[in-house]
Amino acid sequence: MTVEDIGSQSSGAWLTREELESARERLPILYVDAIPVRLDDLGEVTALGLLLRATGHGTISRALVSGRVLYGERVRHALLRHLEKDLGPLALPRVPPSPQPFTVAEYFPIPGITPFHDPRQHAVSLAFVVPVEGDCEPQQDALELTWLSPVEARDPAVLAEMQGGQGVLLQQGLAHLGL
């Protein structure tokens, strides 16, 4: 049985929606957050990718690539799976070789404990910057992918369109990139 098998089993048969809801009230849930970036030949960031997502309440917000790590799944496999889910199969993401995230974002159901907030759960997210080299086609509930320059990405109007503290996480990513 490979890692992938374990992962797909767990996402399918092993955890019903009710069971996930129940777990979310009792355990911190492991997440990954990814900031997709375009690099020039020097390795310097020229653009950062933000998704436009339809939220459940009929509004639209900007978001990072983000999602749960499944039982039996490697963190780097979860990163790739969520990048492919949101950016399409031709995005060619370059998951960084080190397991060290640039930060760990702790999302609490109660706002104000950290800059991060998720009303559904206590999620702890490993955050990575991921260069993508291919063509991105937003998928599923991602309506659009917008590439912003580092200066545009710092615009308070842009950051205000992000939810749950992801604007803070984006700024932390920019800082980690020396921008």
Added chain:
Amino acid sequence: MTVEDIGSQSSGAWLTREELESARERLPILYVDAIPVRLDDLGEVTALGLLLRATGHGTISRALVSGRVLYGERVRHALLRHLEKDLGPLALPRVPPSPQPFTVAEYFPIPGITPFHDPRQHAVSLAFVVPVEGDCEPQQDALELTWLSPVEARDPAVLAEMQGGQGVLLQQGLAHLGL
């Protein structure tokens, strides 16, 4: 309700042993690993602390400070709680100010996927080096705390006494410290 309240409730009433067993078969469980160190005035590591633990099978093994992050609990609070549990209330641990771990160790129930293995569960552990300044008194199932010099800690005989890949994690910590 403070974070501590949420944490202690969850460890008490919210998750029975059966429920934890069940969750362990379905979700990655968030852990922290800590390498306690003694520093000199220059901030250089003079000694690393390894616990001597009685395992369930009547054997003894060396171990890092390690444990689960509870629902509603900050990662830094989990670090402090496990350090205090293993090293006693007077250890004066100095949890580092940045949330960035030096590595992330992925423990799988199947050996060989990563260097890390935990037969009970899929655990994902944020690993930190934590200077301790006070007096350490091993508690509970920690029989003894041994301070080893960086050279002694690299001894294959010492590393062989650690289980589940913690010898690898200790070496990764030594490398992060420039040793």
Added chain:
Amino acid sequence: MTVEDIGSQSSGAWLTREELESARERLPILYVDAIPVRLDDLGEVTALGLLLRATGHGTISRALVSGRVLYGERVRHALLRHLEKDLGPLALPRVPPSPQPFTVAEYFPIPGITPFHDPRQHAVSLAFVVPVEGDCEPQQDALELTWLSPVEARDPAVLAEMQGGQGVLLQQGLAHLGL
């Protein structure tokens, strides 16, 4: 001959002011930048220390602890030396045990290449966050040390009082700290 001897010789006899001026036109000069912080018992930053310095031109600006690494000097020794020089001998700085800086700031004599600018030289600076536990007494050309909360330190009015891009470096430090 100890490291300290080499260091003090080089700062004294081995490099005259003219020689340093000459080297500054031909080689990148190695620096360290330190952000002094106060931590609470959880290791969370409660305050960041900014110096008030008289500049050569009769103006006053806010600054981080910063200075050159000498020939033969360990980076961590240079950090301690500059912290002691600016904060006084009782500051009890806790230089972090890992040699990994949270970022590297490249100061160029020409503005605009990076966010960092130093008209005197091309300096490359290893930046660290350094908890200080003792009493700080600004020394020499440091007129005052102000402790700011993380919220105050992000105030654009404060950042605007910093020169050469140190406001950017302070923000990068805040981001690294998860703030």
Added chain:
Amino acid sequence: MTVEDIGSQSSGAWLTREELESARERLPILYVDAIPVRLDDLGEVTALGLLLRATGHGTISRALVSGRVLYGERVRHALLRHLEKDLGPLALPRVPPSPQPFTVAEYFPIPGITPFHDPRQHAVSLAFVVPVEGDCEPQQDALELTWLSPVEARDPAVLAEMQGGQGVLLQQGLAHLGL
């Protein structure tokens, strides 16, 4: 005048061999060290590249890609320049987007102060792991490039063929990569 102009001027006209010799006795010299790696689609390291170099004394040793940062040169530009010099123009190195090195290696002319030693100078080196995607053709004094698996790279016989502590640096890189 671009950064490249400044860099090439300084390496050409601005610093004679005698001047460099003189500076090396008075200032720490800024270096970069790069560990070239091959990644699979998950971003996991499959191989590490070690150079075979002829040393001045008629012996051969294994080495990382390494070299000086010039006056006016960005660190990432120095990395690219040395990678191209040693691996050839078709290596397609992917310099990481963050300026944070995985460690800082301090090479002293006197052995024993740190694990790193350079009889010529006090060099302080920013160390990076750099994925390379193209064809590598060792150039100049690099006789050969050998790709080793992570297991092979940890072989004491391999590490013993490296000089000045680069075997330690390679192990620190492996640890940073979670290997």
